[in-house]
Amino acid sequence: MDPAELLAAYEQMAVIRRTEKAAHDLFLQGLVKGTTHLAAGHEAIAVGASAALRPDDYVFATYRGHHHAMARGATPEECLAELMSRATGLCKAKGGSMHLTKAATGMLGSYAIVGAHLPMAAGAAWSARLRGTEQIAVAFFGDGATNIGAFHEALNLAAVWKLPVLFVCENNLYMEYTPIADVTAVPRPAADRAPAYGIPGEVVDGNDVVAVQEAVARFAGRARAGDGPALLEAETYRHFGHSRADPATYRPAEEVERWLKRDPLDLARGRLVAMGVSQAVVSEADDRATAVVQKAVEAAKAGPAPDPREALSDVWADGGAAWRT
Amino acid sequence: MADVISYREAVAEGIAREMRRDPTVVCLGEDIGEAGGVFKTTVGLRKEFGPERVWDTPISEQAIVGAAMGAAMTGMRPVAEIMFSDFLACCWDYLANEIPKVRYMTGGQVTVPLVVRTANGGGLGFGAQHSQATENWAFTIPGLKIAAPATPADVIGMMAAAIRSDDPVVFFEHKALLATKGATPPPDHVVELGRAAVVRAGADVTLVALASMVPVALKAADVLAREGIEAEVVDLRCLVPLDMSTVLASLGRTSRLVTVEENPYQGGWGATVVSVVADEGFALLDAPVRRVAGECVPLPFADALEEEVIPTVDKVVAAVRGLAAY
Ligand SMILES: Cc1ncc(C[n+]2csc(CCOP(=O)(O)OP(=O)(O)O)c2C)c(N)n1
Numbered sequence: 314m315d316p317a318e319l320l321a322a323y324e325q326m327a328v329i330r331r332t333e334k335a336a337h338d339l340f341l342q343g344l345v346k347g348t349t350h351l352a353a354g355h356e357a358i359a360v361g362a363s364a365a366l367r368p369d370d371y372v373f374a375t376y377r378g379h380h381h382a383m384a385r386g387a388t389p390e391e392c393l394a395e396l397m398s399r400a401t402g403l404c405k406a407k408g409g410s411m412h413l414t415k416a417a418t419g420m421l422g423s424y425a426i427v428g429a430h431l432p433m434a435a436g437a438a439w440s441a442r443l444r445g446t447e448q449i450a451v452a453f454f455g456d457g458a459t460n461i462g463a464f465h466e467a468l469n470l471a472a473v474w475k476l477p478v479l480f481v482c483e484n485n486l487y488m489e490y491t492p493i494a495d496v497t498a499v500p501r502p503a504a505d506r507a508p509a510y511g512i513p514g515e516v517v518d519g520n521d522v523v524a525v526q527e528a529v530a531r532f533a534g535r536a537r538a539g540d541g542p543a544l545l546e547a548e549t550y551r552h553f554g555h556s557r558a559d560p561a562t563y564r565p566a567e568e569v570e571r572w573l574k575r576d577p578l579d580l581a582r583g584r585l586v587a588m589g590v591s592q593a594v595v596s597e598a599d600d601r602a603t604a605v606v607q608k609a610v611e612a613a614k615a616g617p618a619p620d621p622r623e624a625l626s627d628v629w630a631d632g633g634a635a636w637r638t
Numbered sequence: 639m640a641d642v643i644s645y646r647e648a649v650a651e652g653i654a655r656e657m658r659r660d661p662t663v664v665c666l667g668e669d670i671g672e673a674g675g676v677f678k679t680t681v682g683l684r685k686e687f688g689p690e691r692v693w694d695t696p697i698s699e700q701a702i703v704g705a706a707m708g709a710a711m712t713g714m715r716p717v718a719e720i721m722f723s724d725f726l727a728c729c730w731d732y733l734a735n736e737i738p739k740v741r742y743m744t745g746g747q748v749t750v751p752l753v754v755r756t757a758n759g760g761g762l763g764f765g766a767q768h769s770q771a772t773e774n775w776a777f778t779i780p781g782l783k784i785a786a787p788a789t790p791a792d793v794i795g796m797m798a799a800a801i802r803s804d805d806p807v808v809f810f811e812h813k814a815l816l817a818t819k820g821a822t823p824p825p826d827h828v829v830e831l832g833r834a835a836v837v838r839a840g841a842d843v844t845l846v847a848l849a850s851m852v853p854v855a856l857k858a859a860d861v862l863a864r865e866g867i868e869a870e871v872v873d874l875r876c877l878v879p880l881d882m883s884t885v886l887a888s889l890g891r892t893s894r895l896v897t898v899e900e901n902p903y904q905g906g907w908g909a910t911v912v913s914v915v916a917d918e919g920f921a922l923l924d925a926p927v928r929r930v931a932g933e934c935v936p937l938p939f940a941d942a943l944e945e946e947v948i949p950t951v952d953k954v955v956a957a958v959r960g961l962a963a964y
Contacts, residue, residue, distance in 0.1 A: 371708075371712060403745075404743060404744050406745075408744060414748065415747070416711075416748050421708075426735050426736065429704065432732075434708060435701065435705045436705030436710075437709065438708075443690065443709075466696075466699075466704075467701055469701070473696065474693070626746070627745060630751075630803075635879070636878050637882050638880070
């Protein structure tokens with residue numbers, strides 16, 4: 314990344330971080346119901362990967378997917394309005410935090426059944442190949458998903474069919490509350506499995522937006538050239554618990570502290586300064602991010618509630634939900 | 639094309655007609671390519687359309703249906719085969735949680751125009767894990783369309799409608815019907831999903847049946863006719879959309895209702911049909927309703943045991959006789 318690209322990536326991460334903070338605050342104010350799975354700490358993976366993708370590439374994410382939705386073109390306002398059950402939400406308030414989708418920009422959904430979307434990403438890649446579009450598909454998933462059958466079925470299918478798909482594991486060391494190391498037979502839950510499917514596997518610093526961008530660009534180029542899938546394991550850490558209900562007391566304080574020192578925004582800021590970008594320029598980016606999110610919060614709050622009749626639309630392609638003729 | 643076609647051949651013919659018409663139709667499944675499918679329902683497709691449109695998969699039911707879903711979301715019309723309907727359980731997440739919900743939970747942003755085809759039902763002595771009639775599993779899930787044709791012409795016509803549907807369709811091909819034969823329908827024969835057919839007219843009782851139970855109901859009607867009881871037989875053809883107007887109209891003529899279903903009584907689709915009748919057509923009834931359905935056990939192996947469990951002509955005749963005397 315050149316300084317301008319890195320600054321743009323930094324600003325995008327800053328917007329995502331602030332939007333998540335806003336989501337957290339709105340939850341505490343009772344304006345967001347259900348639960349949220351914040352991705353604070355994971356921003357560099359979504360933003361770095363997106364910087365390496367074409368605008369028409371497909372992305373599939375998990376319930377911890379605010380960062381992916383925004384990195385792939387969903388606005389903070391659309392996302393927050395969805396969380397706040399507004400008709401103006403990304404999915405008309407039918408999805409919620411766990412199901413942010415923006416099909417128009419190739420963000421083909423966030424899936425809350427662990428690992429379910431990996432075969433879908435393989436299928437989207439298969440479709441791209443059949444249509445000859447040179448698009449690729451990317452599936453982002455957690456370390457916990459690597460022990461699900463769908464993970465293994467998707468990897469094998471993608472490998473034997475040589476599909477243009479990247480599997481990107483966000484290894485934040487924990488599934489919900491259990492350390493992934495306690496329940497996985499190999500030390501690297503994703504990368505160590507790649508040889509079993511005859512595809513490249515690599516570990517990358519998931520808190521370094523430049524490292525992620527470079528690795529994804531390399532594997533994306535390979536996939537686009539027809540050389541098949543790859544498995545990237547991005548090491549990272551979540552700043553909060555698994556979900557809103559989880560204070561994450563099971564994590565050793567020393568471990569938390571060590572990882573918080575490796576905040577992806579701080580790392581990017583350090584890189585910018587090292588490249589000669591002034592602190593003042595970086596602060597301006599922070600200010601712009603703050604302003605964008607503040608405006609988004611107000612606009613989202615002002616959105617109308619959904620019409621209850623909307624509950625009976627959108628099951629079928631004709632818009633309705635009738636199961637009888 | 640011959641004038642007469644088997645149900646088995648009709649499956650491949652129905653798919654082939656759509657593949658010729660629409661280049662986005664592609665097939666995937668275990669052994670469907672050179673091998674032509676374990677039930678020989680995809681014979682000739684690989685030869686005509688090549689490996690880029692007819693894909694052999696690993697034994698990976700989740701990947702088959704999950705990949706079909708991803709492809710359907712991005713511009714293709716995949717037709718996925720799950721070899722035996724019992725194996726739908728291996729990819730149940732996709733049928734229960736992913737495919738039917740994605741359109742709704744994205745606020746209508748994404749459509750999933752795919753077909754999952756599968757060989758359903760008993761009668762061939764395959765034992766409990768290869769014989770279940772499972773259309774009632776799918777029937778519990780809002781968001782799936784369910785087709786279950788009983789004749790070769792319907793296989794072709796409903797396959798066309800299923801593949802052209804912008805909504806996901808689970809297409810049940812009945813194993814016990816594969817060898818049956820019927821007239822080859824003309825080119826561009828399409829049977830709209832959700833239109834039941836009155837396949838025999840009668841004034842005394844309505845028999846509502848699906849798939850392999852349609853010929854059972856028709857044979858029962860022949861037996862009953864010799865006793866002076868005229869049964870009207872309705873082939874539902876689809877469970878979703880469910881054509882209750884045809885059922886209610888028939889009931890208006892006969893005032894007596896028997897559902898004939900192969901899936902277990904417990905949770906079977908017949909329960910929904912009779913509950914709608916009780917709700918909306920109670921005044922049409924002159925007698926209680928009867929459900930002839932599978933026993934609530936896994937399907938046993940031996941012929942004699944299988945017959946004990948699955949509805950037979952005799953069981954249907956007995957149920958109707960009881961009602962006619964009511
Ligand atoms: C199939 C399935 N099993 C269990 C759950 C409950 N669950 C939700 S998130 C989660 C942990 C997932 O961990 P990981 O894949 O590492 O993702 P992370 O939350 O760390 O991003 C579990 C067990 C689920 N949603 N789906």
